[in-house]
Amino acid sequence: MKTEFDINEQILRVTRRVFAVGKLRQHESVKVANAAKELVKKWKTTVDKQKPGGGKSTASTPTAATPKPTAINTTIAASGSKAGIKTPATPVGNGPPRTSKNDGFTGTAGEKVRDKCMELIYDALASDSPAPIELIAKRAAEVELAVYHNHGSSTAGEYRNKIRSLFVNLKDKNNPELRESIVSGEISAKKFSTMTSEEMASEEQKAALKKIKEDNLFQSLSAQETEAETTAFQCSKCKQRKCRYRQAQTRSADEPMTTFVTCTVCGNRWKFS
Template sequence: MDKREIASKGQALQKAVAGKEPTSNLLAILNDLKANVRPTEQLLRETNIGRIVNKVKGVQGLDPQVAQLASEIIGRWRNVVNAAKNTSGTSTPTNVAKTNGTAPTSKPATPTPKASSPTGVDPAKRTKVTDKVNLELYPNDKSRNNCVGLLYDGLVQNTTYEAQVVLDKAIAIEIAVLTKVASSDSSSASYKEKIRSLYQNFKNKANPELRHNVIKGEGKFKVDSLVKLDATQLKSQEQKEEDSKLEKQNLADAMVAQEEESISTSLECGKCHEKKVSYRQAQTRSADEPMTTFCKCLNCGNRWKFS
């Protein structure tokens, strides 16, 4: 998420709080920020997003879930920024909520796979259950929780990313599908179909790079772009080439001349005894054996063959 998008989200959050919009709207914006903002000190200073999110915690009358999520986001951003400063040799802690000014740019953190699964589970067997992921995100919408879980299962398969990294990405994708594909209606067919389609593509063993590309979120695999791609656009180059070969082969097979059937008035159906029979011949055995004749009665549909 770039500076312009973050600033826009900040404005949307302020507007939602001031307008006393439903809790689900506030949680959606906060979860989007949580999943897609890669905090640096300069980014937080220039967008002022830290202060905006921090103020949400003190607003009276809001659902406790909102304040809790806002607090979690501030804590995470603070840890990331401080860790980056410690790595660069600067140990002064940063208060994310009060960041306001300019600072040297630090490269946003990009999730990278670890050598082994952080949960100790075989990567091929990882799921939301084995990773003990908390999916009680939307108390009033079980369908959305289930869809986040489905996306998590698709993304985590055969990977060694931290569970939280995968969960954050699954949440962001679900929000994007809901808002950009399904007009904020989690009961719509378009919402469910898109979630199922993404899940099927994520878990495809023939396209392992897709999961890593989506989690990294680069290029066309950024969340907002990803949800607009169809199944063909999500395929790997190898899959596309294989599909092309198969299509060409099917076309070639379809163009092979097929043996035409003939009509006989001498062959008699053994079932209805009518002499309205179509037949064709094929060499089903060795070349020195007689051809097999396949017959079909045009009156009753009875089929038989003889050599």
């Protein structure tokens, strides 16, 4: 994908390659993650150069600057129209951040509160997305409708609080994977409408939250039970065998007890059952 294909903004929008490759930037393999970051960066540089004022004159690159409609684009636009969604042309070139106002999108529910909530979801999804307007509009409409149905077709307090929660988590600059998953359809609107803030958190946030919970568990058990010293366990960090441990029943009674170990040399902590 690095060398065999000529990439332009139109191809990226239609094929959605950027979504698939973008997810690999968080891959557990450093080699894969770095390769994905390099490829996304290369694509961005290529597309920027093709835009007006991006280093090439518009006369030398008329196709890149003003891409012609394709059969695929026509099909997508038609599907958006059938769904009752306005489909203005996706902005091309350097300009202000994408929002419902700048993209010319307005809510289609026909109710002021719902339309405003739909536009909020659109703003969050579109903020850094290269996807076509009609696709983001469709996802925003699906999410709003799912929340609306989940709350008894009412726009009362719970409906508004849920929309606000979804918007805040979608808008998080450190969680682009969530936005990409919604726009690409990997996470359905129905599922997304019921997710908690913890479930919507990025992998880094989930790891940090897990560590906080484990630390709190260690501290709460420490206040209740006396630790015994032992040399039976070896610390994975400093390789010493000077440790303190305690055991607690953290799961059901028919499950084995969990052992909590603290290295007295470096302070490293771990648990097993």
